[in-house]
Amino acid sequence: MSTLIAKDHAHLWHPCAQMKDYEIFKPLIVTGAKGSYIQLAKGKKIIDAISSWWCKSLGHQHPQLKKKLLQQIEKFEHVILANTTNEVIVNLSEKLANLTSDLKKVMYASDGSCVIEMAMKMSVHARIIEGKTKRKNFIALKNSFHGETIGAMSVSDVGIYKDPYHSLVFKVDFIDVPYCSGIDDPIWENCDEAWESIIKQLEPLSEKATAIIVEPIIQAAGQMRIYSKDFLKKLRNWTKKNDIHLIADEVMTGIGRTGKMLASEHANITPDFLCLGKGLTAGWLPLSALLMTDAIYYLFYDDYENGNNFLHSHTFSGNALAASIALEVLNIMKKDKMPERVLELGKVMFNMFLEIADKTKKLINIRGIGGVVAADLILAHEKQRLGYDIYQKAIRLGALLRPLGNTIYWAPPFNIEIAVLTKLKNITQQAIEM
Ligand SMILES: Cc1ncc(COP(=O)(O)O)c(C=O)c1O
Structure with a gap:
């Protein structure tokens, strides 16, 4: 075992992992990263098929971002933002305020989980100021994921991340979600049938809810499941009618991932609170932002x-x-017409997944939106850890896939070249077939 790996095993507890797994498959030693590739020790290069947890939207080492960072380093790196201001934060806030017609004020945090906490606290606090103290509850979607802190976890519904902490979280009402495979699925445009039962779940909650929180259009950690844009629209109308805040958690979807700057745009809606993270800095540094209405x-x-x-x-x-x-990042997204490019990329990715499914006969439920495509592995039995097996094979073949359980997905950098994507297709297919 290399000294580095031995020291790693002695001291480092890796995020979101069973450490014992590393006895079998060692952590990858990263020595560099460029574009869509991560460079490993001993000269091996692997494709970052998941944009390093969905944040490296413009790839690694983007030269323009590096230049801006170095320019800012020469001025100052960090000064308390309470009581001070500066050109860069004001310009960023102005740009973020221009993302929507209604959300004109911005407050900042660092991680996605923190920005969710901020939105939840602000919603509850707003009710106190308004004298609507009965409105304290949160509604969320079944199978949602909003982060790891206690409030964010309370409004999340993915058991593997939440179950041991039931004594810590507060009660939240979770409603059904009308899933679809993407924009060509009839449910995307019309979810009337599902809505009939969803409205029955919502109505008893209307007087005590302060907010409903959603990951617009795609539930990422919840196995990359896509839902109807009509549902999001109907939900927004319902929140408006019932004086309930809509919190859009666009930590994963925001800044281009679904082929729109914001996934909420698919449904043509603006929430009361918008949460951004991950892609906001294209995965360079931790920054999250909460946008809210003037009314709040x-x-x-x-x-x-x-x-x-x-x-x-x-x-x-x-x-x-x-x-x-x-x-x-916001300049590049606009200048390079990135959301439009992501839509085109998405079509290629979806077709490649269809091809892989056809060749391997081991994938079902293919779904995709913008720069995300996913499918579930057909299992021999329920407890099979096939995703982990495929992860290891794909690394050996040259790609970081990191399936979500037994769901294989790609969420690569938006500027990935088609040749690299083709390579990724071959690796994914081979890893499934092996
Ligand atoms: C939709 C969504 N919200 C919030 C979070 C939490 O963000 P962070 O990991 O930066 O705390 C995540 C993380 O994956 C996410 O996917």
């Missing part, structure tokens, strides 16, 4: 003595290095 913002805008103060802070809120990159 001005509830808190008051004389300090009245106590309506949202005294929420994170040390690295609005970190200048991260903000300088985010600003350039």
Whole structure:
């Protein structure tokens, strides 16, 4: 065993892992990364098929982002954002405020989970200020995932990440979701049939709910499941009618991943709160942002003595290095017409998955939207850990696939070349067939 791996095993607890697994398959030693590739020790290169947990939307070492980061380093790296301001954070906030017609105010955190907590706290706090103190509950979607902190976990519904912590989380009402395979599925446009039963689940909750939180269009950690845009539209109408906030968790979907800048745009809706993370800095540095309506913002805008103060802070809120990159990410997304390119990429990816399914006969439920395509492996028995097996084979063949359980998916950098994608297709097919 190399010294590095021995030291790793002695001291490092890797995220989201059973450490004992590393006895069999050692952690990959990364020595560099460029474009869609991760460079490993001993000269091996693997394709980053999942954009390193869905954040490296513009690939690794993007030269323009590197340039902006270095420019900002020369000025200052981080100064407390309470009581101070600077050009980069103001310009970023202005750009984020231009993403939608209604969300004109921005507050910053670092990780996705923190921004979800912020939205939830702000919704509850807003109700107190409004004197609507009965409105305290949250509604979420079955199979949702919103992060690892206690509030975010409470509104999440994926058992493997939540089950041991039931004594910590609070009660949330989870409603059904009308899934579909993508934009060509009739349910995408019309979910009337499913809505009949969903509305019955919602109605008893209408008077006590402060907010409903959704991952618009695609539930990422929940096996990359895609749902009807009509459902999102209907849900938005229902929240408006019943004075319930809509929190759009676009931590994964935001900034282009689904072929629109925001996945909410598929349904032509704007939420009351919008949460961004991951792709906001194209995976360079941790930065998350909460956008909210003026209506929410001005509830808190008051004389300090009245106590309506949202005294929420994170040390690295609005970190200048991260903000300088985010600003350039937004420029590149626009200049390179990235969402449109993602839609085109998505079509190629979907067809490649169809091909893999046809050749291997081992994939079902192929689904895709923008720069995400996924399918479930056909299992010999329920407990089979086929995804983990395929993960190891794909690494040997040259790709980081990292299936979600037994769901294989790709969410590569938006600028992945077609030749690399073709290579990824061959590797995925071979790894499934082996
Ligand atoms: C939809 C969604 N929300 C929130 C989070 C949490 O973000 P973070 O891991 O940055 O805390 C994730 C992470 O995967 C996510 O997919």
